[in-house]
Amino acid sequence: xxxxxxxxxxxxxxxxxxxxxxxxxxxxxxxxxxxxxxxxxxxxxxxxxxxxxxxxxxxxxxxxxxxxxxxxxxxxxxxxxxxxxxxxxxxxxxxxxxxxxxxxxxxxxxx
Amino acid sequence: xxxxxxxxxxxxxxxxxxxxxxxxxxxxxxxxxxxxxxxxxxxxxxxxxxxxxxxxxxxxxxxxxxxxxxxxxxxxxxxxxxxxxxxxxxxxxxxxxxxxxxxxxxxxxxxxx
Numbered sequence: 001x002x003x004x005x006x007x008x009x010x011x012x013x014x015x016x017x018x019x020x021x022x023x024x025x026x027x028x029x030x031x032x033x034x035x036x037x038x039x040x041x042x043x044x045x046x047x048x049x050x051x052x053x054x055x056x057x058x059x060x061x062x063x064x065x066x067x068x069x070x071x072x073x074x075x076x077x078x079x080x081x082x083x084x085x086x087x088x089x090x091x092x093x094x095x096x097x098x099x100x101x102x103x104x105x106x107x108x109x110x111x
Numbered sequence: 112x113x114x115x116x117x118x119x120x121x122x123x124x125x126x127x128x129x130x131x132x133x134x135x136x137x138x139x140x141x142x143x144x145x146x147x148x149x150x151x152x153x154x155x156x157x158x159x160x161x162x163x164x165x166x167x168x169x170x171x172x173x174x175x176x177x178x179x180x181x182x183x184x185x186x187x188x189x190x191x192x193x194x195x196x197x198x199x200x201x202x203x204x205x206x207x208x209x210x211x212x213x214x215x216x217x218x219x220x221x222x223x224x
Contacts, residue, residue, distance in 0.1 A: 004153075031209035043154070043199065043214040050209055091153060099144065100210060104153035 002026045006092050006103035013082055013110055021077045021106045023092030032075045033093040033100060034067065036060075043091065049075065082110045113137040117200050117215035124223050129187040131218045133200030136181065142210065143176065145185045146199040148217070154199065157185070187220075195222045 005024045013019050025032050034046040047057040049067055066078045075094075079086055087110045093100040114136045123129045135143065144159040160167045160174045160183075167174045173186040187194055197217040203210035 006153075033209070033211070035212070035214075042216050043201075043212075045211050045213070048209045048211055055209055056211055093154075095210060099142075099156055099159055100212060101156065102146070102154035 004103035010107045018080050023075045025094030029094035029096050031095045034077045035091040036088040038088040113213040115215035117218045121220045129190045131185045131198050133183040135202045142203045144201040148197045192222050
């Protein structure tokens with residue numbers, strides 16, 4: 001069964017460093033998303049991506065964040081100058097015309 | 112904006128039925144989803160219902176929607192220990208492109224043998 005895969009599963013980074021979280025969406029899907037879940041809080045929408053551009057973003061997704069689809073398979077989330085409060089589980093998702101399928105998540109710990 | 116609320120915790124005995132409740136605020140046509148998250152794992156889609164439906168059944172899972180009260184429930188029949196997980200309700204408005212999800216806080220279900 002096709003699935004969304006995310007790497008790494010866990011990333012530890014020092015405050016102020018840049019991180020890139022990687023995702024391989026399901027191959028025939030057209031819409032791609034990033035969500036995050038801070039420990040003990042709700043899963044929050046960050047950004048959606050379609051046709052090589054951002055289609056919607058939340059107020060969380062400020063200039064610190066960027067997304068890219070560098071080739072035909074990967075979808076990345078870059079976080080510049082990480083802060084302690086960026087520590088969270090980051091989920092990638094993809095969808096065709098229907099429901100979204102989620103990856104296993106990357107746990108980002110900023111120290 | 113949209114808001115989705117769930118109760119925090121449910122304890123159930125193995126073999127009994129579980130009912131997980133959710134309320135939402137979006138009044139437009141929408142899809143409503145139930146996702147399951149096991150420890151250390153991602154979000155697994157269990158089932159979904161469109162807002163013009165009242166009920167959907169899929170094996171042990173029954174989704175009931177009261178559109179007037181904006182209340183959604185997930186019933187798990189014959190609950191097993193493997194059903195212990197966090198269950199998230201989510202809603203998504205109908206749009207031409209993509210479906211941004213608004214999640215509830217999740218209900219932790221503990222199944223006791």
